[in-house]
Amino acid sequence: xxxxxxxxxxxxxxxxxxxxxxxxxxxxxxxxxxxxxxxxxxxxxxxxxxxxxxxxxxxxxxxxxxxxxxxxxxxxxxxxxxxxxxxxxxxxxxxxxxxxxxxxxxxxxxxxxxxxxxxxxxxxxxxxxxxxxxxxxxxxxxxxxxxxxxxxxxxxxxxxxxxxxxxxxxxxxxxxxxxxxxxxxxxxxxxxxxxxxxxxxxxxxxxxxxxxxxxxxxxxxxxxxxxxxxxxxxxxxxxxxxxxxxxxxxxxxxxxxxxxxxxxxxxxxxxxxxxxxxxxxxxxxxxxxxxxxxxxxxxxxxxxxxxxxxxxxxxxxxxxxxxxxxxxxxxxxxxxxxxxxxxxxxxxxxxxxxxxxxxxxxxxxxxxxxxxxxxxxxxxxxxxxxxxxxxxxxxxxxxxxxxxxxxxxxxxxxxxxxxxxxxxxxxxxxxxxxxxxxxxxxxxxxxxxxxxxxxxxxxxxxxxxxxxxxxxxxxxxxxxxxxxxxxxxxxxxxxxxxxxxxxxxxxxxxxxxxxxxxxxxxxxxxxxxxxxxxxxxxxxxxxxxxxxxxxxxxxxxxxxxxxxxxxxxxxxxxxxxxxxxxxxxxxxxxxxxxxxxxxxxxxxxxxxxxxxxxxxxxxxxxxxxxxxxxxxxxxxxxxxxxxxxxxxxxxxxxxxxxxxxxxxxxxxxxxxxxxxxxxxxxxxxxxxxxxxxxxxxxxxxxxxxxxxxxx
Amino acid sequence: xxxxxxxxxxxxxxxxxxxxxxxxxxxxxxxxxxxxxxxxxxxxxxxxxxxxxxxxxxxxxxxxxxxxxxxxxxxx
Numbered sequence: 001x002x003x004x005x006x007x008x009x010x011x012x013x014x015x016x017x018x019x020x021x022x023x024x025x026x027x028x029x030x031x032x033x034x035x036x037x038x039x040x041x042x043x044x045x046x047x048x049x050x051x052x053x054x055x056x057x058x059x060x061x062x063x064x065x066x067x068x069x070x071x072x073x074x075x076x077x078x079x080x081x082x083x084x085x086x087x088x089x090x091x092x093x094x095x096x097x098x099x100x101x102x103x104x105x106x107x108x109x110x111x112x113x114x115x116x117x118x119x120x121x122x123x124x125x126x127x128x129x130x131x132x133x134x135x136x137x138x139x140x141x142x143x144x145x146x147x148x149x150x151x152x153x154x155x156x157x158x159x160x161x162x163x164x165x166x167x168x169x170x171x172x173x174x175x176x177x178x179x180x181x182x183x184x185x186x187x188x189x190x191x192x193x194x195x196x197x198x199x200x201x202x203x204x205x206x207x208x209x210x211x212x213x214x215x216x217x218x219x220x221x222x223x224x225x226x227x228x229x230x231x232x233x234x235x236x237x238x239x240x241x242x243x244x245x246x247x248x249x250x251x252x253x254x255x256x257x258x259x260x261x262x263x264x265x266x267x268x269x270x271x272x273x274x275x276x277x278x279x280x281x282x283x284x285x286x287x288x289x290x291x292x293x294x295x296x297x298x299x300x301x302x303x304x305x306x307x308x309x310x311x312x313x314x315x316x317x318x319x320x321x322x323x324x325x326x327x328x329x330x331x332x333x334x335x336x337x338x339x340x341x342x343x344x345x346x347x348x349x350x351x352x353x354x355x356x357x358x359x360x361x362x363x364x365x366x367x368x369x370x371x372x373x374x375x376x377x378x379x380x381x382x383x384x385x386x387x388x389x390x391x392x393x394x395x396x397x398x399x400x401x402x403x404x405x406x407x408x409x410x411x412x413x414x415x416x417x418x419x420x421x422x423x424x425x426x427x428x429x430x431x432x433x434x435x436x437x438x439x440x441x442x443x444x445x446x447x448x449x450x451x452x453x454x455x456x457x458x459x460x461x462x463x464x465x466x467x468x469x470x471x472x473x474x475x476x477x478x479x480x481x482x483x484x485x486x487x488x489x490x491x492x493x494x495x496x497x498x499x500x501x502x503x504x505x506x507x508x509x510x511x512x513x514x515x516x517x518x519x520x521x522x523x524x525x526x527x528x529x530x531x532x533x534x535x536x537x538x539x540x541x542x543x544x545x546x547x548x549x550x551x552x553x554x555x556x557x558x559x560x561x562x563x564x565x566x567x568x569x570x571x572x573x574x575x576x577x578x579x580x581x582x583x584x585x586x587x588x589x590x591x592x593x594x595x596x597x598x599x600x601x602x603x604x605x606x607x608x609x610x611x612x613x614x615x616x617x618x619x620x621x622x623x624x625x626x627x628x629x630x631x632x633x634x635x636x637x638x639x640x641x642x643x644x645x646x647x648x649x650x651x652x653x654x655x656x657x658x659x660x661x662x663x664x665x666x667x668x669x670x671x672x673x674x675x676x677x678x679x680x681x682x683x684x685x686x687x688x689x690x691x692x693x694x695x696x697x698x699x700x701x702x703x704x705x706x707x708x709x710x711x
Numbered sequence: 712x713x714x715x716x717x718x719x720x721x722x723x724x725x726x727x728x729x730x731x732x733x734x735x736x737x738x739x740x741x742x743x744x745x746x747x748x749x750x751x752x753x754x755x756x757x758x759x760x761x762x763x764x765x766x767x768x769x770x771x772x773x774x775x776x777x778x779x780x781x782x783x784x785x786x787x
Contacts, residue, residue, distance in 0.1 A: 082740040086733070120766040121742050233740075235731055267730045273739045300752075309756040401771055405757035408773075414760075513734040513776060514760045515741070518769035 024073045024105055025064075025184065028093060028129060029113030030122050031079035032394075032519040034141045037528050038113060038171040039076040042180070047076075049535055053103050056435070056679050057092045066185035075107060081121070083128045083226070084234040087438035091242055094230070097132060098223055100244050109135045109189060111180075116146035116153050116168075117520070119288050123280045127196070130162070131229055133222035135189035138166040139180060144173075145520070149297060152289040161283050163193035172525055199275045201266055202232060205257040209250060216247035232257075233272050299394075299520040306398050316402055319395070320421060323386050327425040327456075331378040338378070342371035360560055361553070369552030372609060373545040376428055376669065377537055379456075383422050383429040384536045388529035390418070394521045396436070404514050410496045411503030413439075413512045416446040420495065423453035424488075427670045431677055432536060441509040445502045447677060448687055451670050452495035454488045454662060457610040461661050462487055464614050468637045469654040483658075491662045494694070540673070547672035555608050558582070571622035579604055593660065593699040594653040594707075596642060603666070610666045652706040656699045663695035712784060715761065715777035717751040723782035724748055734776050742766045749782070 027042075029035045039047070043062025050059045060076035077096055078089035085091040092101070099106030112129050114122040129136055138158070146153050159166040165183045169176030183189075198206050206228045213224035230240045231254055237246060246254070261268050296304075305311040346363040353359040390396040400414030407414050415437045423430030430450045437443040454462075466480050503509070559579040564572055574580055583600035590600055598620045606613035614633070617623075621636040640648040665671070665688045674684040717723055725747045729735040742765055743749070752762040752769060760773040 081737070084736070084740065086737055118766070118768045121768060124740060124742065234736060236733070269736060270728070270730060270739060270744070274744050277742060277744055303752075307753060307755065307762070312756050397771075401755050401760065401762065402757075404771075404773075405755060405759045408759070510733060511775070513737075514771055514773045515734060515737055515776075516771045517741075518762060518771060520769075 022071045022073055023109060024075065024107045025109050025111055026097060026107035027074055027076045027111045027113065028097070028125065029079060029139075029141075030081055030115060030118075030125055032517060033079070033113045033115040033118075033122060034171045035076065035079060035113050036532075037525055038139065038141065038169070038177075039074065040528055040531060041171050041174055041177050043074055049539070051679075052092050052101070054679065055088050055092065056677055057089050058435075059092075059104070064181065064184070067182055068185060070185070072184060074111075075104065080125060082125060082233075084230050084240065085242075088440055089438065095242060097129070098227065099220075100242065107134070109137070109184075111137050111139055111184070113139045113141050116140045116143050116288075117149055117151065119153075119284045120277070120280055123284060124276060127276050127280060128226075128229075130192045130194055130196075131222075131226045133191065133225075135191060136164050137180070137183050137189065138162065138164060139171075139176070140166055140168045141171050143168045143176075144170050145522075146288075150291045152291055154287050154289065158283070158287045161194065161286065164190055196276075196279055198229075199271045201261075202268055202271055205232060205253075205268070208253055208257075212247070212250040212253050216249040217244075229272065233269055235269055297520065302521050303398070303518075306395070307401060312398075312402055316399055319390075319399075323383075323421075324425065326386070327379055327382050327422075331382055331425075334378040335375055338371065338375050342367055357560075361556070364560065365553040365556035366549070368556065369549040372552050372669070373541065373548045376426065376540070379426045380429045380432070380537055380540055381533055383425065383433070384533040385529060387418065387422075387433055388532045389524050391436070392522065392524040392529055394519045397516055397518050400514075400516060401518065408512065408514075410500040411512060412442055412445060412499055413437075413514045415516075416442060416499075419446050420450055420453060423450040423455060426455050426457070427451040427453065427667070428540070428673050429536075431670065431673050432540065434677065439509065439512065441503075441507040442512060444678065444683065445499050445507050447674055448502060448683065448690075449495040449499045451665055451667065451687070451691065452491050452498065452663065454491040455610075455667075457667065458487075458661055460611040460614045461606075462658055464617070464633065464637075465654045465658045467634045468649050469651050483655075487658055487662050490659065494663060498690075498694075539676075547675070548669050551668045551672075552608055555579075555605060559605060569622065570619050574601065574616075574619050589696075592703070593696065594650070594656055594703045596648055598640070598648070599657070603660075603664075606666050608668055610661060613661075613666075650711070652703060652711040656703040656706070659702050660695045660699040663691055663698060665691035712782060713778045714749070714751075714763075714780040714782045715774045717782060717784065719751055719753050722748060722750040722785045724785065725780060726783050727781035729779045734772075735779070738772065738776065741770060743770075743780070748785070 027035055027039055039060065039062060042064045047060055047062030051057065052059045057078055062074045062076065064072045064074050066072055075096065077093040080090040080093040082090070083094045083097065085094045095101045096104050096107065097110070110129055110132070112126045114126060126136070126138065140153060140155060140158070143153060153168070155166050155168045165186075167176055167180045167183055169180060171177070206225065209228035209231060210221070210224045213219045213227055214221055217224070219227060227240070231237055234240050237251065237254055258268070306315050346367045349363050349367065350359065353362070387396070390399070396418065399417060402414070403417040404414030407416050416434075419430045419433040419437070421430075422433055427450045430453070431447050434443045434446045434450070437446060462484055466483050469483070470479060557578075559574055559577045561578055562576070564576055579601050580597075582604050583597040586600035586604070587595075587597040590603070595603070601620055602613045602616045605616040617637065618633055621633065621640060623633045623636045637649045638647070642648055671684040671688060674687060675681055678684070712723075714723070714725075725743060725745050728739065728743065728745055747765055750764040752764050754761050755771075760771045761777055762769055762771050764770075
């Protein structure tokens with residue numbers, strides 16, 4: 001029995017002048033094949049980045065112009081190794097190509113990027129793409145690197161084998177892009193005449209499934225054939241079907257065949273994959289000729305050091321130190337500048353507007369809120385510039401390779417390392433960097449624990465508390481450093497502990513794997529890195545920024561209303577505001593931790609950002625000062641008393657407060673980003689609850705134990 | 712012998728490959744099938760995962776997967 005060949009029931013969709021709709025091209029290819037670079041080269045700045053509804057997978061759509069100036073839509077689909085999808089990214093690629101997504105029109109034509117240095121594995125995806133029976137243009141990318149690796153790629157031969165246009169290309173320097181656009185402008189694109197014989201034991205099953213998918217699932221014939229092949233490649237039919245469940249009839253047929261094969265020992269999935277690789281091996285053998293033997297490549301030479309048991313750690317340590325150092329030091333200048341500009345802007349408004357609620361709303365609500373959003377930009381830009389560099393050079397995969405063993409102890413894999421490390425600077429870019437983790441559950445666990453890493457916003461709180469805890473300069477500096485390190489260690493332990501716990505309970509998944517390609521080292525494409533960095537920053541501003549701004553205004557309102565009678569100062573105003581009332585209301589809950597209502601106000605207001613705690617304490621204890629020098633504030637804290645005259649900020653309370661800040665989710669910006677990255681309010685709310693809960697419990701234990709020990 | 716037992720630098724031909732399991736399906740689609748020649752490049756500094764070379768590219772996998780893959784070592 002023979003199955004329907006991929007090209008009988010459909011002809012090429014002409015992008016003829018009579019056809020008014022602009023043709024839609026899908027850009028597909030393996031990860032690391034240079035797809036983004038080519039997409040940027042084709043579409044320039046004319047691209048839109050959003051999200052596919054319902055999943056956190058980036059949707060990139062751009063416009064390219066044909067040779068005749070006609071507009072063509074290009075969808076950059078996520079990199080995939082196979083249409084038998086394993087990650088949310090790959091599932092989107094599969095679903096768009098199969099026309100399953102209601103939000104994305106099915107592409108008319110497909111551009112399949114093939115890495116010329118890695119022909120066989122790249123041709124596997126192309127082979128599956130050809131099953132779709134749509135016009136395909138093959139882009140043989142990285143021809144220069146193939147030549148450098150001693151490979152002679154015969155482009156005409158591949159074109160002849162497949163019967164479709166094959167364009168040799170070097171996307172990095174734009175070579176071949178014109179030829180590609182010429183090919184894309186063709187109105188008559190041929191369909192591949194590559195005939196693939198489905199292995200005899202599987203063919204009848206493919207035909208039967210295809211017939212059922214057409215009849216019972218209302219799939220078009222060619223899509224039905226491709227779906228039948230996918231159902232037989234992956235053993236998990238639910239995963240293949242995704243959000244479009246199979247009809248009972250099709251499901252029964254599939255089950256029937258699987259049972260029959262299991263009984264007679266046929267490895268159907270293996271047979272299919274093997275037979276594709278058989279064909280591919282033959283094509284690759286004819287197309288790619290190796291010129292003599294080449295010694296170890298540059299990449300191999302670099303790796304001898306970069307993944308060496310001694311040099312590897314040193315390299316990783318040096319790169320991470322540099323990354324950290326730049327986030328902390330380089331970001332400081334623009335952050336101070338933004339801070340200064342925002343303060344100047346607020347002063348400018350204050351000088352020009354009559355005093356009143358509207359002016360306060362603008363200066364203390366809106367301007368402070370906007371400032372609170374853009375203050376994160378320098379760190380986000382720097383981190384993503386670095387991450388972009390690490391990714392485009394190929395080092396990112398090496399870092400994951402080296403760190404995998406350690407991360408596996410808590411059930412994660414090496415890819416969680418960079419996001420967690422970045423979170424020491426700021427959890428926001430760290431969480432945004434988790435997109436490189438394919439496994440949904442691993443990614444979620446990483447997001448959930450990332451804010452436990454002590455970020456730079458906790459530093460001012462730690463510093464103030466340490467200053468109050470060990471007053472005077474009698475104490476050696478090492479004690480202060482020791483306490484600080486203890487806080488960082490506590491947060492890190494907490495992050496790993498909770499990761500371990502979540503992977504065992506809430507987000508229990510398949511045992512983690514570390515199947516990852518180590519791409520050859522390449523010079524970074526600075527243009528692509530910068531574009532990627534700007535894109536991240538824009539996403540943060542647009543999505544998280546609005547939420548942060550909104551909540552900042554609410555927090556301002558809570559501390560500004562109800563209005564105090566005239567003649568009261570800031571301290572008295574805050575004390576009788578909604579925030580003050582909330583502080584009083586909160587006191588019973590935090591008294592067991594040694595905190596009073598005034599600290600309560602600090603906890604509430606620092607929900608905007610942790611460092612706000614310091615300035616709030618300044619207002620609560622009526623300390624004049626610019627915040628740079630904390631000595632007067634430290635004095636005020638030490639003089640603070642409970643109503644019964646007992647000192648408020650005892651060393652134990654200071655220490656407890658630090659422990660509280662290590663664990664508590666005191667950051668609306670992080671909550672907003674987690675909401676965006678997980679696509680629901682469920683996870684940020686869970687995170688808020690578990691972190692604040694842990695903070696309370698641990699603070700309780702610390703304070704009560706300390707009390708019992710007589711501190 | 713098992714792929715996980717291959718010393719660094721040694722090459723081998725894949726002889727038996729597990730039929731089921733999500734990780735193995737993916738490895739298979741990435742070209743790790745019976746008859747494929749692989750070279751063990753190195754193990755990570757902490758002993759796991761492994762880096763192998765096959766079909767002209769480098770791939771990592773953990774020992775827990777590699778020990779299910781039977782290979783025949785090639786004479787060097």
